[in-house]
Amino acid sequence: SALQYLAANQLPDGSLDMTSAGGFGNPTATEDFAIGAAAQGVDPNTLRKDGKSVYDYFAANGTAETVNVGRAAKLVLALVAGNTTPGRYSYDNFGGVHPLAVINAAYHSSGPTAGAFGDGSAFGQSLALLALKAAGVPVPQASVTWLKSIRNTGNPPVPGGYPGELSTDTGWSYGNAADQYQ
Numbered sequence: 265s266a267l268q269y270l271a272a273n274q275l276p277d278g279s280l281d282m283t284s285a286g287g288f289g290n291p292t293a294t295e296d297f298a299i300g301a302a303a304q305g306v307d308p309n310t311l312r313k314d315g316k317s318v319y320d321y322f323a324a325n326g327t328a329e330t331v332n333v334g335r336a337a338k339l340v341l342a343l344v345a346g347n348t349t350p351g352r353y354s355y356d357n358f359g360g361v362h363p364l365a366v367i368n369a370a371y372h373s374s375g376p377t378a379g380a381f382g383d384g385s386a387f388g389q390s391l392a393l394l395a396l397k398a399a400g401v402p403v404p405q406a407s408v409t410w411l412k413s414i415r416n417t418g419n420p421p422v423p424g425g426y427p428g429e430l431s432t433d434t435g436w437s438y439g440n441a442a443d444q445y446q
Contacts, residue, residue, distance in 0.1 A: 267304055270297055271311050277324065278316035291329050294318050295338040302345035309346055319346055323359030333382035336366035337391035344398040355399045364399060367392050371404065379410030386414055 274280055279290045280297040298308035298318045309317050322329055322339060330336040340363045343353040355364045370382040370392075377384055381392040389411045396403045 267301060267306060270300070274311060274313040274318075276314040276316060278313060278318050278321035279325075280318070291322070291325060291335070292338065294321055295329075295342040298342040299338075299345045302348075307346075307348045308342070309348065309352075318342070319353070326359035326361030330361045330363050330366045332388065333367055333370045334385075334388040334391045336363040337388070337395035339363045340367070340395035340399050341391070344395075355401075363395075364401065367395060371407070373404075373406075377410070379404065379406030379408075379413075381407060384410060384414065386411065389414075 270280060274297075279294045281290050281293060297311070301308040301311055309319060311318060322342065326339075328335075329339040339358070339361075340355050343355055343358060343363070347353055356362055367381060372378055372380045372384075380389065382388050389407065393403055393407060393411065
């Protein structure tokens with residue numbers, strides 16, 4: 265019934281905008297919609313409003329879909345979800361944008377942030393790793409090492425840390441590496 269609710273809120277351009285329900289707006293909600301549908305065994309290509317699917321929306325709004333590593337990675341994951349016919353969508357060139365190239369261009373191969381994608385945030389880094397793996401692209405070992413390195417240590421949070429984080433938390437913070445525990 266959740267998928268039916270979301271499908272009922274699909275817009276005529278194929279997108280999903282849940283900002284009025286306290287959720288995320290386009291394009292994030294639309295990517296989640298496609299990924300969630302596939303996880304439920306529903307081909308996201310079949311979710312249409314006025315003949316437009318989420319992939320029509322993605323193709324028409326590719327630039328907004330690839331403004332950073334996290335968005336590019338979620339687009340790749342949504343494309344993987346829609347590849348119910350293998351090869352239907354290219355992860356290298358979709359709607360004139362190149363989501364895998366955005367991810368790869370943001371990779372730091374050397375220096376103090378070696379292994380990070382983009383700002384090195386735990387969330388963006390995780391999405392990049394998932395997208396590369398889902399697309400069948402080798403994941404650099406240094407990127408896994410980076411993600412492990414920004415795990416919270418359980419020490420008290422740095423000033424300006426996230427409210428509600430416990431001093432014993434040994435998970436990952438949402439923020440970028442500069443916001444992690446020291």
